[in-house]
Amino acid sequence: MSDILTKGVCRVCGCTEDDPCHNPNVGNCWWADESQTICSHCSDKTIAEDPETKHCINSNSDDDLADQMQEEYDELYNKILDGVDWEIEDLDRLLKLHLDLNMRL
Ligand SMILES: [Zn+2]
Numbered sequence: 001m002s003d004i005l006t007k008g009v010c011r012v013c014g015c016t017e018d019d020p021c022h023n024p025n026v027g028n029c030w031w032a033d034e035s036q037t038i039c040s041h042c043s044d045k046t047i048a049e050d051p052e053t054k055h056c057i058n059s060n061s062d063d064d065l066a067d068q069m070q071e072e073y074d075e076l077y078n079k080i081l082d083g084v085d086w087e088i089e090d091l092d093r094l095l096k097l098h099l100d101l102n103m104r105l
């Protein structure tokens, strides 16, 4: 943990206003101190210990994975739409990708 405190960056989790933490019950984090070096989701024990709390949602989100899944989804979708040369497993996979992708929204 760094001792250098940067205004606008949480000293615990490193979140910023563009990269906040999120908890489904209270929403995104806010600054818990005036110097803006610790966020609510780190300073508030209840929120910090909530397993639903996700820190720095933008940098921690696996966008790459989602992109890959979206690509595979589109590919399968077109393949099935073409109506040739697809198997029932492709449909299962498509459905699974669809559900996974929706969960990320
Ligand atoms: Zn924080």
Ligand SMILES: [Zn+2]
Pocket: 010, 013, 015, 016, 020, 021, 029, 030, 039, 040, 041, 042, 055, 056
């Ligand atoms: Zn935060």
